[in-house]
Amino acid sequence: MKITAFNCSPRMGTSNSEKIIGPLLEGAREAGAEVETLYARKLKIAPCTGCMTCWMKTPGVCLQKDDADMARRKMMDADVVVLATPIYFFNMTSYMKNLMERTILPTALPFLREVNGRFGHPSRFPDRTLNVLLVANAGFWGEDVFAPLLQTLERCREAGLEEDGREHMHFVGNILVGFGEILQTEPFGHFFEPLFEELRAAGGELVETGEVSRATCEKLAEPLFTYMNMDADQAVQMANTYFENVIKHVEETQA
Numbered sequence: 001m002k003i004t005a006f007n008c009s010p011r012m013g014t015s016n017s018e019k020i021i022g023p024l025l026e027g028a029r030e031a032g033a034e035v036e037t038l039y040a041r042k043l044k045i046a047p048c049t050g051c052m053t054c055w056m057k058t059p060g061v062c063l064q065k066d067d068a069d070m071a072r073r074k075m076m077d078a079d080v081v082v083l084a085t086p087i088y089f090f091n092m093t094s095y096m097k098n099l100m101e102r103t104i105l106p107t108a109l110p111f112l113r114e115v116n117g118r119f120g121h122p123s124r125f126p127d128r129t130l131n132v133l134l135v136a137n138a139g140f141w142g143e144d145v146f147a148p149l150l151q152t153l154e155r156c157r158e159a160g161l162e163e164d165g166r167e168h169m170h171f172v173g174n175i176l177v178g179f180g181e182i183l184q185t186e187p188f189g190h191f192f193e194p195l196f197e198e199l200r201a202a203g204g205e206l207v208e209t210g211e212v213s214r215a216t217c218e219k220l221a222e223p224l225f226t227y228m229n230m231d232a233d234q235a236v237q238m239a240n241t242y243f244e245n246v247i248k249h250v251e252e253t254q255a
């Protein structure tokens with residue numbers, strides 16, 4: 001199995017996204033997968049200009065010559081694409097949105113098509129399905145925090161549905177981690193060893209079964225303070241005390 005991961009956090013290698021996909025991809029590699037990680041911020045991908053050249057003048061080929069074409073080919077070649085993003089404004093980062101606009105739009109035909117009451121576009125590659133493992137982490141926690149991202153991606157999946165039910169975008173799992181910012185706090189690292197172990201196992205499961213099961217995703221959806229044996233109120237208090245102390249320290253050192 002070939003897995004290509006796109007880490008769409010601007011923090012790249014030091015991100016919480018990396019701390020989550022790191023063990024996951026390690027588990028997948030140990031189970032025999034060929035794994036590659038690309039950092040969306042490092043890629044030179046200019047925003048879509050909406051010129052529609054890739055739809056009409058040079059079908060399937062964007063006018064802008066940058067890394068988007070390479071990223072699109074890597075996506076098309078992979079058995080599974082991992083899209084990792086922190087939640088920014090209750091959705092994906094602009095890096096991930098930019099990546100999707102520039103890599104996925106050229107794979108669609110311009111024609112409007114309604115399937116199951118939902119508008120979408122037929123694919124330029126009728127036999128190709130993009131298998132996506134979504135990995136998102138957020139400062140907050142709770143289903144509502146991830147809902148707008150999930151809704152956006154679900155609508156994109158629907159936009160690629162064939163009348164016979166075949167999908168051009170298929171989700172092989174959604175790993176949604178709340179209170180993710182705690183992973184930046186190095187001294188707390190040991191609390192998360194069980195999480196990293198679960199992620200490693202999830203990577204193995206992905207290679208063995210082609211997906212990360214709903215049960216595994218649900219287990220991984222526990223907000224991270226639970227690994228510290230804290231409840232939500234204690235987590236809020238800890239986070240707010242931390243922010244107060246940092247701000248005070250900065251004020252004192254600047255005075």
Ligand SMILES: Cc1cc2nc3c(=O)[nH]c(=O)nc-3n(C[C@H](O)[C@H](O)[C@H](O)COP(=O)(O)O)c2cc1C
Nearest residue numbers: 009015016017086087088089090138139140180181
């Ligand atoms: C510009 C910006 C917007 C953010 N918006 C949200 C948000 O809407 N909801 C939330 O729960 N966290 C939000 N966060 C917090 C990040 O999701 C959180 O810090 C995450 O752990 C960062 O992950 P990373 O290290 O992988 O980038 C935001 C952070 C930034 C910098």
